[in-house]
Amino acid sequence: MDKTFQPANIETRWYQHWEAAGYFKPQGGDKAFSIMIPPPNVTGSLHMGHGFQESIMDALIRYHRMCGDNTLWQVGTDHAGIATQMLVERQLEASGSSRHELGREAFIEKVWEWKRESGGTITRQLRRLGASLDWSRERFTMDAGLSHAVQEVFIRLYREGLIYRGQRLVNWDPALHTAISDLEVMAEEEPGQLWHFRYPLVGDTGHVIVATTRPETMLGDTAVAVHPDDERYRHLIGRLVELPLTGRQIPVIADDYVDPEFGTGCVKITPAHDFNDYEMGKRHNLQMINILDQNAVINDNAPADYRGLDRFVARERVVADLQALGLLDKVADHTLKVPRGDRSGVVIEPWLTEQWYVDARKLAGPAIAAVENGAVEFVPKQWENTYFAWMRDIQDWCISRQLWWGHRIPAWYDEAGNIYVGASEADVRRDHQLDAGVTLRQDEDVLDTWFSSALWTFSTQGWPQQTQDLKLFHPSSVLVTGFDIIFFWVARMIMMTLHFMDEVPFHKVYVHGLVRDAEGQKMSKSKGNVLDPIDLIDGIDLESLVGKRTAGLMQPQLARKIEQATRRQFPDGIESYGTDALRFTFYSLASTGRDIRFDIGRIEGHRNFCNKIWNAARYVLMNCEQQDCGSDDSLPVTLSLADRWIQSRLQQTALEVEHAITQFRFDHATQALYEFIWNEYCDWYLELSKPVLWDDQASAEALRGTRRTLIRVLETWLRLLHPFMPFITEEIWQRAAPLAGKSGPTIMLQPYPHSEDKAIDSAANADIEWLKSIIVGVRNIRGEMNIAPGRLLSLLCRNGSDSDAGRLRDNASYLKKLARLERIDWLKADEEAPVAATALVGELEILVPMAGLIDKDQELARLNREIGKLENELARLEKKLGNSAFVDKAPAEVVAKERDKLQSQQHALGKLRGQAEHIARL
Incomplete structure (x- = not known):
């Protein structure tokens, strides 16, 4: 063996050998154990969350493989509709083209071309992590087999009345022009304002004051709401108010949802542009007026003065016009959570639009029962409460996306708007007996990525065919996942699998936490605290690390801040630690x-x-x-x-x-x-x-x-x-x-x-623990008395039991060699002990005579000098940390380091003082 451990010399060599030898494939055995990998995005690269999660799964797989189970870790990647389409569109823009210029078919071929050439980054990185996935079975959510399964599921659900097309409120990304899921919306606090407007009462000189953070949406208001028990407004319930700028009159309604403490306790209701307002609008049968187009520009449903204006320009115009009319009561600074698209970064709009939906309520019942009866078990168990809370309040699932990359919805429309669902246009014509004179066009939308991922456990094993793999490895044994996708993925897999397989997708769900930095902050590029698992494995020099952390940042000031923080934290870059150390x-x-x-x-x-x-x-x-x-x-x-x-x-x-x-x-x-x-x-x-x-x-x-x-x-x-x-x-x-x-x-x-x-030898355990206590006691005396490690000592014992005497006799050779003892003697009951340092092992007292070992005065002088140095250093640290200018302005990690140093020095000082007191008593 090499004198030093060099992980780089062995890791790639062994992994290539394992994969080439086929060791990752199922090896047979009476009992099956399987895990379906949560499919990472094909555009992605390994991040710390992936590294943590894949390490957990690999440990389980390797353990069960060694236990003799027939073990399968199913590998695959997700086509990542939005992320992949954005990536390829940017490449086209850089070359002076666009997807619209190419057309749909040519663009899709470009995406496949990118996938073949560059879509394997994360799978290569998984190999570096030592993940023993069965690469011979690698699947992709857009491959032919999975695409067939997705199409089959859509058609069946539609024919069963569980998929429908309808108009509802969605998260709309005005930059990407598509609906997105809640998981793709980042809601973070930002400084904003709260505007208070007067809405005049019809037939009266009075008014109500409403508060809003989005003034432009008032153009689509269809009611003003108050709490039914709010004494201030009870007399107004049922009255009409003038909606300024629009010429419309809207009612004052009562609803328990209204918070009397927010703003004035009187809120404007815009059902087409707010999720809570939408639900209230349905309860009160309010009109839903959509005032925005797909670009978040004011449309023709608003007054003519505002049409064609961007939403934020319209906001300024609305505020200015209301102020001119004397209807602006006041403006207050207000911190609010602003929803932004995680891909585009733009503010997301709740938008009323026609989409495809799954009737999730009907699918949720069996999925709730599966957890209640223990068919699916959450670990830790408390996550079942989160699951139940979501599932019992489940809303219909929007499954359509306005993209080109993805599983195109298998629905066709005739000129009258009738919908036909089938595997192909030919199937639709045959099944519905449509002649060639009927013009059909296929739906332009694709399915939400989570739709195909919900079928992952059974679609990867060959469903809808009843394959041998389905019999062997389904249901899978355990799902390993973060708590953030319990609803988006875990729950939907349970619903879909129960519906189509009449069995659960997995028996256990191990829910882990989310990896954050040392201070508990979420890792993000904008915070400059992202760690790359591969960098920790291989090491990276400082300049490369700075380059990675600042690449793509649009704000020069933020880039400089992150560069400075990185140089402080990693002045020499990141060392190479190897895969095993990272995994452990x-x-x-x-x-x-x-x-x-x-x-x-x-x-x-x-x-x-x-x-x-x-x-x-x-x-x-x-x-x-x-x-x-x-x-x-x-x-x-x-x-x-x-x-x-x-x-x-x-x-x-x-x-x-x-x-x-x-x-x-x-x-x-x-x-x-x-x-x-x-x-x-x-x-x-x-x-x-x-x-x-x-x-x-x-x-x-x-x-x-x-x-x-x-x-x-x-x-x-x-x-x-x-x-x-x-x-x-x-x-x-x-x-x-x-x-x-x-x-x-x-x-x-x-x-x-x-x-x-x-197989456990309790007697041997007890004897060695006793022996270790003696040796540690002698070593502690050496350290406290500053006695050279190699110097032979004499050891005296007293007050011990017969058992202690027997153990001393049987283990004298161990003690003499490991504690560096010259001799071991027992003190007689009436014999006076010499000046000695002592330690206790149970009732046994061990003594090391100090005669000839230390000069008491000299050792005290040395300890007092060390104590003086530490006291001076502590005074300096206390003064520094007592200075508010330093504590308030210095980076948090620098202040924390100084506080740790203070605590360490205080501990060291206490130890030295204890040693000095002990020696003074000798």
Whole structure:
């Protein structure tokens, strides 16, 4: 083995070997285990959320593969209608063309061309992450098989009366000219204004005052609403008011939805341009007046003075005209949530338009029951409440999008506007007996991307054909997903799969949190806090990192701010940490919380863990290669206390890890592995093995027993660790397995270690814990008294039990070697103890005589000098952090670092003072 662990030297080599050998394919077995990957966008690249989620799935897949299950991890990508169309349109614009210039068919071919040439970025990155997906089964939501399934589902739902075309309010993107889903709308707080307008009462000199953040929409008002219990306005309910600028009269209505505390408690109702107003309009049978066209420009339904004006220009005109009429009461600053399209960045308009819908209420009933009766189980369970809340208040699902890229809706219209649904125009003509004289045109819209994704678990396995794969791998075993798409994807998959397969799509839904930065902020390009998993794996220099973080930012001031923050945070760029360290960090963060705070310090610690593993393996191999490691079970072996203890702890760890995996507590699994491998195997057992291995008088049986334990325990914990750290475990296992009596082409297909309580040696555990306490006690005395690590000490014991005496006698050789002791003696009951530093191990008191070890006065002088330095540094830090100019103006991360430094120095000062007091008492 190389002297140092170099992940770049092994990762690509092993992954290519695994994929070429076909190890990722189902391997047979009586029990099937399957996961359908949440299909990433074909335009996308791996981000931290992907990295976290794919790592979780890969650990589950590798674990079940090693358990002997017939394991399938189905891979595929989503065609990402809006994102892909935007990307190709930008390429066309850069070349001086447009999709409209090309025409629909030529544009679609351009998209396919892009997909063939550039659409594989994220799948290449998934390989870098070590994801053991069955690439031979890769699917795409626009491939022929899935397209057929999508078409079949649409036709069946339409014929069953569960899909219809109707006019409802949608999220409309005026830049992209399409309806979008709620998930594609970003609502963030922005500074705005709240305008108060007077609406005159009809037949009276009075008026009502309404407050609005969108004055231009008043041109489409059809009512003014008050709360029915609001004493201020109860007498006005049923009256009419003049709607300024329009010449129309509208009623005052009462509705419980109105908040009397907002604004004046009197609100304008524009059913065609506000979702809440739309619902109120339906309740009160109000007219719905759409005053905007697809560009968010005022249309002919508004007064002539405003037609053709952009919505924000119209806003200024409306405010100015109302002010001129004396109807502007006041304007107040107001912070409001502004909905913007996540792709276009423009303000989204609630817009009344004709679209295709799924009657989701009828599909929701069985989907709710599936979770209620336990057919689908959410982990953690509390997410069921979120699911139920959404599903019990579900609205019909808008499934049409005004795009060219996607599954075109299989509906045709004749000149009279009649709708015909079928797989093709020929089918429509045949089924409806339409002759050639009837002109048909196909619907221009495509289906929402979530529509095809909702069929993912069964469409990828060959449905509508009843394939062998459907029988084997459906329902899938578990879905791994973020909580943000429980409704958009999880719920819709359950609804669709139950309807078409009469079974659930998956048995469990593991819902994880969202990856944020170390301060808990959402990672976004505009915040300059995005981390790329591949950069963490390979490393990236500072200039390249700055370039990536500022690329595409339109505001120079923001780009400079992000550049400065990046240079402060990563003055030397980002180091290479390797895939295994990154994956292990993800697992360590996989708790049950909503937010996952990713601190780069954690990955540094896990890179050190990889180095620890590598060095431990080198030590074991150097002591076991070309040696008798007990592979011949007929030869006698003698197991030391340390051998029995580490085997027992291995059994306990295997139990803990397996239990944690079955409970989806990957943080607990990796914590158990980390503690066992680093603290117990590397730090303690390897040291405890040395007294045997380095003893010239050790018997062949004892040497054989220790070497066998060293290599077999190593080989076993490599298999325990493999689902979490696939590369380093494969590399070491290939060398360790033959010495441990194991054979096989890859660790991936080796059995996962299972354990039982009866294999745990409680006596050995207790004895070693006692031994460790003695050694730690002596080491602590060395540290506190500043005694050189190599200096031999005398140890005195008193007040111990017979059990302590027996343990001392049996383990004297361990103690002398590991605690660097010259001799161990018991003090008699009436014997006076010398001046000594002490520690307690249960009732046993251990003493290290100080005579000749330290000069008390000299050591106190040294400690007092150190205390003085720390007191000066603390005074400086306290003054700095007490300065409001520094705290208010310095970057948050700089202030936080200074506060951490203060806390660390306070801890160090307390420790030094404690040492000085202890020495003064000697």
